Amino acid sequence: MLHSISITQPGISYCPQTNPLDPLLTVKECILLYGQLRGIKQLDRLLERILDTYELRSYRDVQVKKLSGGNRRKLTVAISCCGYTPIVLMDEPTSDMDPVTRSFVYLTIEQLLSARRAVLLTSHSISEIEHLCQRVAVLKDGQIVANNSPAELKAQHGGYYAINCFCAPIQQAALAKMLIQRLPGASELQHYAHSLRFLVKVRQASSSEAIAKQPTLAELFEAVRVMSASLELPAHFAISRCRFEAVFERILDNCEATSNGGSDLPTKSAAVSGSLATGYVHCGYEETTT
Structure with missing residues (x-):
């Protein structure tokens, strides 16, 4: 040109x-x-x-x-x-x-x-x-927090699948307890009025090494099927692959967690109180997300 x-x-x-x-x-x-x-x-x-x-x-x-x-x-x-x-x-x-x-x-x-x-x-x-x-550099507060090719950033911070379970709050507590056994690598657990959402990082089926707490995609679907069958009331599950936008969000979230001295633990919305060990109780108000 x-x-x-x-x-x-x-x-x-x-x-x-x-x-x-x-x-x-x-x-x-x-x-x-x-x-x-x-x-x-x-x-x-x-x-x-x-x-x-x-x-x-x-x-x-x-x-x-x-x-x-x-x-x-x-x-x-x-x-x-x-x-x-x-x-x-x-x-x-x-x-x-x-x-x-x-x-x-x-x-x-x-x-x-x-x-x-x-x-x-x-x-x-x-x-x-x-x-x-x-090559991509991610900036936060004027500082480079990640710098690599798009493929490498996806490999390091991507590979996640978002699972949404549409069910009543009482079932959310039961499902959250199942995650400890079925999908111990689940993270970013979020409760809403009529759904529960969490992320799972999957490994490639062709990978020679089995990474701890990372299921293959087939194992993820099987775990979701088993959890769905174990619930007393019907629940609908939706599984979707996180896009490149989610890679950036995870980089920035990890950066904030590091700067605040926190760890990468599952999180939940303020609409639900409790923990994975004790169970969750819905606080009686609805929370929406955009």
């Missing part, structure tokens, strides 16, 4: 979260101005490439202030990534973008990576991170 245009002084490109464009300049004038600042020689070629790549040709002579938010964002990304700077810093480049406009940014980042240019991307979109990033 734009990486074949030669420049005289490589450096660092920066795409800020807000658009730093002069509202009185036209699209053409913006491209030529920033091309000159970047030291690009073939300005005419740069102009034609950006207009075609980002579908801005019909806005060539339109002032920035008259552009839509999506087109202004496309123009900002385009002028930030032009040339061949070895490092590109992008601060939430897809903010305030519709899905169609967002695809232009994704294509740009993929082409930058193909050209062996380093891209440092900040984003709150988990799907965006999973799709684009080769």
